[in-house]
Amino acid sequence: MIKWNRNIYRSFIIISFIGLVIVMLFGIGQALSYLNTGADRTAMLHLTLNKKPVYFPKTSWNDTINPGRPIEKQTLLDIKRDYLNAWYVRNIAYQMNTIDGVADYFTKSARKNIYKTMLFNKKENVTIHGTTINHNLHLDFYSADGQLVVISDIGVKEYQRTYKEDVVLVENKTRSNYQVMLMLEDGFWRIRHMVKKNKNEILDSTQRLSTQAKVVGDNIYVDEKEFQIKGINYYPQQTPWDMFGDYFDTTVIQKDFEIIKKAGLNTIRIFVSYEDFGKETVNSTKVNRLQQVLSSAEKAGIKVIVTLFDFYGEYSVLNWTLTHRHAEQIIRSLKDHKAILAWDIKNEPNLDFDSRGKENVLSWLDEMIDQIRVFDPNHLITIGWSDPESAALLKDKVDFVSFHYYREQQDFENVYNKLTEKIDKPLVLQEFGISSNRSLLNPFGYSEKGQAIYHQKFQENIQKRDIHYLSWTLYDFIKIPNDVSGSLPWRKQKQKYFGFIDASGNKKPAFEFISE
């Protein structure tokens, strides 16, 4: 018994000694690393900061002539970067009610104002999710020693959504002019004074000058001729949901376009993935491939609805400017392309309402429509709502209203009639179809014949009312990525058999009813 006790004492002493050593070593390590902070060169020169820009409002230097002294290109870039960062940290400060980073971009006297505002909001339990959409910078003054500038920022478009106790209270868009004095301190251009100035009326440059496609009343016109969309959603058979990837092959796509054209269709809908195309810095190879697809379509006499932001799901206000730059880079390079009929901003955004917040999604779409109108005045804009109930959302802003219908075929007429009462713009049935996935595992699914009958009946409906339509989809697919319909095998299985042509290239019975 005594021996036992002794052993317990021994081990206790040894363990506590080891523990003490560990604690001491840790303490010394912490002390050393604390003493090192701020001493390393990267921190002193702020080299590790500004690594990856996270804020991309449309910003331009409109005028840099000033009485002080000529300004260097590099300084313009530095000022622009730090000024935008100042807006970014300000936005974060009001969104999170924190002061992180504010000290880097506002001088001591200026940051007090931010702190006071932030504390006031914090006390009231108010948070403001805001972003600026654009900045038009004019240089008013640059001092001889290069340490002080005064700039004017004209027509800053700001979007703000105010939450009180996490409930959206109000949403507002403003356009303001600011005059800002910045000083070079510590390697940062910091805001010293900021004065919101008188508004002067700025004309939006969103006038539509030339249009390849337009909408008059209920009708879509292309090159001044009435256009009836008879189309199909398209992915190449081998590369569904990865059309512009490593296996991109124009000859395959060209052949498919001939099949589509021969089948009596005149439109396709394709998808551009946000991440795949490089997010805010768009990958030019991908855009080039998209351009090739469009050119092939033009050759085949097919119009294209390009769906942007596929698999995008962020929507947060602070993320807006990144998506604007994404859209700008793609759309500006394709805005004159004759093959494009319309930009579909996002596929089925209403499915994100629950997870991302309806107000987040809708305000993002709303602003994105305005953005795209500036980038491309030539083509139409729509949103691919996943159900008829959502179709009326933002109907006044889009050119035509698109919705998807995967319900019972016999209910369609009713649903469509109701929609026409609510919406006085062209209605496009942008996705519909049925999977011929009857098998032993799924005895109640449609057979290929059943699928054909489904499409036949749909075509009757379509003919009767002259409905714009795009069916889903040309091919049966062998592999479905998990992002599309989840990883559940029965869902995946279903997604494989929506095609008019099966996986080995044979036309299914439904092909006869691919168009009227």
Added chain:
Amino acid sequence: MKIKAVYTIFLFVALLILYVLSAAFTNFLKTEESVTAKLVTKETVFKAGNEIQLTFELNAQVFTELLLHYSYGTVLISSDLLDKPKFSIPEFIVNKKGMVSYTLFYESKNIYQSQFFIEANTTTPVQLESYIGPPSIIAGGNDYTMHVVVPTDTYDNPLPDSTAVILKHQFLDIVNERQVSSKDMLGWEQIFSYEESGQLLLSSQVKETYSKEHAIKVFPAFPEDFTISYMRKHRYADGNQVINFKTSIVNDQYGNSISDGTMVNFIVKNSSGKLLHTQGTIINGSAVAKMLHPDHEDTWEVKAYVYGMGESDKLSLSFAKVLEDFDVNFGKGNREIIVGPLKSFMGQLIPDGAMVKLDIYRGNKKIETKSESSSRGMVRFLLEEGFFGAGNYSFKIGSMGVHKEYDNIVIQ
């Protein structure tokens, strides 16, 4: 009794129906009628720091909130009063110059929208912030410094454009004053240098507020070409004395002597075309550099440069031979070679430290070079047995420009 009871129940039910109907009707009215607001406050321009209250008149008793958007952010404020809400604008907004846009909200609906202006409060004492740079400039009137003054009110708001800013500077006997109108938050002036170097003092004044004194250094401009001279104890190439080179006073084109610390490089080219180099910094207008005399007869050409700016004339000087000849004695079976006495120009022993070089050859092949410095005019070389075996050697001995050769010396 029974009938009465029926009547009361009937009456009761009828009342209930009426009540429900009327409630529904008023509800209906309430939702139909939109809330409108009228601004009671008349002023739209305020001075910073003064209290601001916005009062509205509503057509209904509802709870409204006011969203304020000002230079530094956005806040939401509410009022307790229902039909005549009065909003006190928070102090931190009231204190800052600029336009304040506001929107009155009722249940997320915008019912009134407008803006008011806050101006810098010119009745408060002025605060001055001066920014001056560059802090040093070059004399001659091409270079300039800039004096920027940002006048603000007590609340740190830039004063309005066209505020009179008086900018002053002093240089030697000159005291200058100039009044400018502020624009884009600031008043500024460029001050070009004068022809003289020295110190420029700057200050400014806005209304009753005077700034501190700020100093700017005016450095002399680029040096003009100059001359050099030399000083030496004697003209002999004894490898022992030091020669001094000195520049004349180096001036810029305006006659300012060049700043202390400016580097002057002296380049010496000797008669065999080799370049020697020494340098000195300017102190009190001229620079001095030193160099050791050569240890053999030589002629030097010397030129000094302030690189990229000014250079001197060319100076030529020669050094005379000190040594005519020397004796060499072999001893200890020719293993000991004694050179000397080495005699200088007056027959005196050469000061210690003169180098003597011995090249040792065996069968036309140089096997070693030994150098020793003289002590009391003598140098002794020892060829140790372990390194130099017995045999036939040749020696070449040189010192201070004199060379001697000894062939076929047999070492035992």
